[in-house]
Amino acid sequence: MMVALIDYDAGNIKSVEKAVTLLGHEAVLTRDREEILSADHVILPGVGAFGDAMEKLHRYGLVSVIRETVEKKTPFLGICLGLQLMFDSSEEAPGVEGLGILPGKILRIPDGEGLKIPHIGWNSLTFPNPGRLFQGIAEGAYVYFVHSYYLKADEPQIVKAATEYGTLIHASVERDNVFACQFHPEKSSETGLKILQNFLRTKE
Numbered sequence: 001m002m003v004a005l006i007d008y009d010a011g012n013i014k015s016v017e018k019a020v021t022l023l024g025h026e027a028v029l030t031r032d033r034e035e036i037l038s039a040d041h042v043i044l045p046g047v048g049a050f051g052d053a054m055e056k057l058h059r060y061g062l063v064s065v066i067r068e069t070v071e072k073k074t075p076f077l078g079i080c081l082g083l084q085l086m087f088d089s090s091e092e093a094p095g096v097e098g099l100g101i102l103p104g105k106i107l108r109i110p111d112g113e114g115l116k117i118p119h120i121g122w123n124s125l126t127f128p129n130p131g132r133l134f135q136g137i138a139e140g141a142y143v144y145f146v147h148s149y150y151l152k153a154d155e156p157q158i159v160k161a162a163t164e165y166g167t168l169i170h171a172s173v174e175r176d177n178v179f180a181c182q183f184h185p186e187k188s189s190e191t192g193l194k195i196l197q198n199f200l201r202t203k204e
Contacts, residue, residue, distance in 0.1 A: 004039035010046030051093030132162025
């Protein structure tokens with residue numbers, strides 16, 4: 001099975017590639033339209049700034065390819081910045097439109113006593129709705145986060161995992177063939193590998 005990792009100079013792609021390979025699949029770092037559209041599964045990884053990332057997705061002609069991939073029902077996973085880009089907008093980059101694949105906004109984690117921002121570290125998950133990524137994973141499992149901004153999804157039913165860090169953070173969403181995680185499954189030990197494996201088993 002071929003898994004396309006969309007390459008738009010956003011960092012952190014190598015660790016995702018390693019995890020996919022470890023799970024026994026072929027991982028291809030690419031921004032080639034045909035390669036992405038012919039992949040069995042597609043992952044949009046990334047760390048960095050929202051505005052800069054959207055500029056690069058436009059520059060490399062990847063926005064239309066991502067939308068086409070989603071429309072043809074290829075299983076698609078956004079990780080960290082990849083999750084944020086899939087929504088409408090972010091407070092990090094006022095006026096910059098996201099991909100708009102799912103409805104919702106990216107907000108800055110509010111300042112709070114004893115809270116460090118960016119939020120870096122392990123947090124436990126709750127599961128407000130059943131999600132395919134979390135099959136076989138116990139509620140309360142810990143995963144690894146690195147972020148200053150968080151998702152507030154418009155549709156409560158697409159939220160499959162949440163966590164608390166100064167506010168309620170929508171940590172993972174799923175709708176049809178589209179999945180996304182704010183945390184890093186590729187850095188979340190055995191739990192994270194299981195989440196990636198669950199994604200790679202999805203058909204659509």
